[in-house]
Amino acid sequence: NRAVMIGGTTGILGEWGPESEENRYEGAMTARQALAKSKNGATVRIGMTVGVDPVIQLCHAAGIRSPLRPFPATFLGSSEITLAELALAYTIFPNGGWRPNAPHILDRIEEKDGTVVWQSPEDRARQTVIKPETAYEVHSCLVDALESGTGRAARAKFGLKKFPAAGKTGTAYDFTDALFAGYDSSITCAVWAGFDKPQKIYSGAFGSEIALPIWVAVMNAANERYPAKEIAEPKGLQKVEICTRSGLLATDKCYDTVKSSSGESVHKRTTYVELATAAQMPTEPCNVHGEVRTRLVRDLPASGFPRASLAVDPKQVSPITAQGPVLLAENDPYNAVNSTLKPKPPPEKEKPETPSPKSSEETNLPDPTKPVLKAEAVEPDSTKPAPKAEAVETPATKPVLKAERVEPDSTKPVMRAEAVTPTPQKSPKQIRRAEPVHPSDQIPEEDILRPTPPPPSNPDD
Template sequence: MDYHTENRRKSKPKLYKRRWFQIVLILFFVPIIISSFYGLSILKTKHAKAQTFDLEAITKLEVPSRIYDRHGVEIGQIKIEDRRPIALDKVPYHVIQALTAVEDSRFLEHQGVDFIGIARAVILNLKAKRITQGASTITQQLAKQCYSELKSVRNIDNKIIEAFLANRIEQNFTKSEILEHYLNRIYFGSGYFGIESAARGYFGKSTSEINILEAATICGLIKNPSRLSPKNNIDQSTKARNHVLNRMHAEEMITEKELLEFKKIPIELVKSTADQNSYVQEMVRLQALNIVGLEKAGRGGMKIHTTIDNETQKASIQSLLRNLTKAESHKDFKHLSYSKYQERASIPKSLSLPSGQNSGPDYLQGALIMIENRTGAIVALVGGRNFKHSQFNRAIQSKRPSGTAFKPFVYATAFETGEFFPGSILNDAPIDNRSVAIGGNTGILGEWGSESETVSYQGNITVREALRNSKNAATVRLGKKIGRQKVVDLVRRAGINSSIDDYDKSFLGSSSTSLEELCRAFSIFPNKGQNLESVYLISSIENSSGDSIYKETKPKRNKALSTAAAYQVHSCLKDSLSKGTGKMAFEKYGLRDKSAAGKTGTAYNFTDQWFIGYNSSVTCGVWAGFDKPKMIYRGAFSKDTVLPVWVDAINTSLNTFPPEPITMPDSVTTIEICLKSGLRATDSCYEETAGKEEGTRKIERVTYKEIVDKKMGFNEYCSFHSNGLNSVRHPIIGALQNNASVQPVNISTEAVLLGSPTVLGETDPYSSLEPILRAKAVNDEEKPLKATAVTPNIMNNNKSSIFISPPEKIQIPDID
């Protein structure tokens, strides 16, 4: 062997000294070192970023503002998130067990980040070749929920910040505090934020009352609240619940036997009820936004006090739904019903009609509003049958022809002129439709306002009868006499700002107005002619500290109508409700308020139905019809559909708003009117009629009392009975003498009448104001009244009586 060769082999450099190895080593370690330093710098940056988050956000919950009725009953919320905070000491232990078992079984052991849990999740996910488990702890989830920048963007940078932030949270809050904040903040699906809202929403009970199964169901939703909500997918929700039960069993929280039994029990949710106050809530929300702004209204935890009476509100909603459903069951109703629309809306979108053919709720709609007469406060409000189907508030936003409900303003205008009073005579006879032009220009005007399919004309009738029975032709004739512009001026003063048709058909309510406007305008009658400039719903607002930040100023009231005219219309509308078109309120629907008054309203061709009525305390209006006007069915009258709704609302309101009689003002008086002539009665206004027993006759006074404005110069007295016209029956005394036929005497001259009322004392000794019966048939059972000496007891006062000696008897000589 060559010595030099062997020596060269022995002197071969070691591997680490070889250049290529050193180069490889440098290429391997330098990136690692650089990456390490870079990673450490990144971690340091993320750690510094985590220190910048304000931990006070952990304790600040987005609590909605709550809405209360006038009695302090909660009726809704203005919310971005439906949340009801609850203290941890009111949360059952099995809820904590279910939560930690499924979300963070090592919650009590780690300091915000569970490294063991991360390793376990990595191994399980690698085995499954997909992500089956996460490793975020309860504290990390809380950190993510509290800060929008961590919640909105999910990447590795934010996960690192989240981990550092979780550790910081653990250092500043106790485990109990972290659990409480977590349970009150996390989303549980179906719009419920926080476990208390979820418990109430899904099971109708507080968190303190839920059992293990219900706790497992709620905690099983956290992974994917929207998809796993039992309201959306009961099968997936059941699987999620069972997974929680399996985890509880694995953590030895429940036994094998309990696990098997629990899995057999189906999820039972509380029956879902529609939010009946949705229209009120939306109206409050919009008004609150204008008052305090979006942020405070949605997140400020305010108490918003409204003028709503919750009992009246509930009764109104239930009655409206019930009676409109009844109307849809009428044999002549040919349209889509509410129940059919519900069925159609439940069809999956893939199977439903194209959007152009399935545009919205086209079933029969209705609305109601009740206001307090004194203040304009809204007592009840229903904007439609289902807020989810349509957010259009028909009580406020919709404008429809008011139909015959408009008539009282025509009569109020007539009374205001001083030329008419309830006893004035109108002609109730057919009228040519060319002068009104409702539904065409031919034929005669229809009489749908009488709320009856049978049409009858009565000739000369009083104004009171015309309004009480809602006579169309008589109303148009009255309107033509007083002039359309005067009626328009009155309704403007009353508060109706909608446009009025410039035609005579406006006397019958052809013009469109809102339910709120018409209801407010009607309030001038119980308010003695005073109008309400507006109505209001929010009475006051308090912030989260209980400090008042808003108080409503009551609307102004202005003179719209004289007290005399207002009371005259009221007296007619009271008759309308008791014996006119609205008499079914008492006869069929059980109205308990005898002082109430109101007016039915049916539009031409039965497209819209109204009833507006009031008592001394409140005024209430109800409407029914379609959003796209069309006939409900022929013969659909308001007395059958909306009147019972009005009665239910008024009856319920009596508990909170007890009415008082609407008294006659000093500006009016009552006078006696002859039924035949329509003029002021005289002592001659008597007529002979048949007695109760066969063959008997009696004389009755044919007059009635009527209300008249004291300023009205109505001094025309009846000449019908006093001038001996042929149509006046014979005096009964003459007919009793030998059954002789007495021929009527025609007198061409009129009776001499008083030019002014007689000046009388306190007791009216001569019966000048109220004439007494002059003659009466006497039968065997009755004895005629005889003169009686006047005594102090009869005179009924403390003054001494004047005794007059009777005259001497007249001696009549015997002419034979």
């Protein structure tokens, strides 16, 4: 459901988008959930797994005689059929897998006193289409679609009475048709709304808003004369608790940790009750929660794995940028919005730093590799005469000072010099240039490859 289809508009992701304005991607889900929520993308994937031809053969067996196009869009009802064919096909679900051979409008005509004037031909043969177990499994899914899926407005908004019923909404691409088909144990009814010549009803004209209220009014009126009852469950079905994460048997450890509305972490049970036959019943417990299991794939030799080759070299394909508003889900798998980035050049090798010339202050510092000598006190020698000062010729403007002998002051002690360990020289701090930074989700303009427009095919253009 996350792929944007051609022709998609705001609110609906193209012809294979979900039949709802709440078109958010919900990840992997069961087929029951996909049917109840009208996840058309999941419907197409299941149809492609089964194949187009088997689906068309089943539709013909259900009573649809109109030609069906052999394309995947037929899984979503793109081929035209009559409303009578649609109602006839839906009778296989409440009837346990069979349908009448042909629909008829009148059964008989009676007089006032009960005398039968006309009786319809005795063409009441039943034709079996699917197994009773299969019919009830689909019926239980259609009950979910009416009660909690796209048809939940039947009771909450349009006043469907409290009797057992089931049904499914239908909305054509571009809102040209709105449908709802449903039933109870006595009545099967299909409703269509649209124009004689196909055109958009209005944007957002879903089957749950246009056709569903009409179906509710008909079923409420019919229930007064043809009361509904519960449809019996076949004996071949069993109820089993399944883990939604693995699709296998649930265990006591099937819980996920989620955030509550208050922001606290709570444990949520990830299981639901499903109907299954003995052949459909899973045999292994959940391998997602609890102990890790290694039996996830078949044991195949190296030559048994499938091999695939790309039909197109991705390196030779130019990126295509979006030309208009595009609606995406959590990510952009086809790079429709975020273009491919230019490859960044390899980082340059750092050059070795050359020692900077030392300043005069640094050269006067002691060399830590050379020893420092201890200074000793020296007594003055009185036997030697003091040096004699000689006269120096100086300019007449400056006075001439006379040198005199200085006697040491015995009252002042002579301090002994101690050896001092020189402080190792610290390397100067490096000053780096500030570089502009970008947010993590912002791509610089110079890193984006811009597509080059192709040259005109005609040289004169």
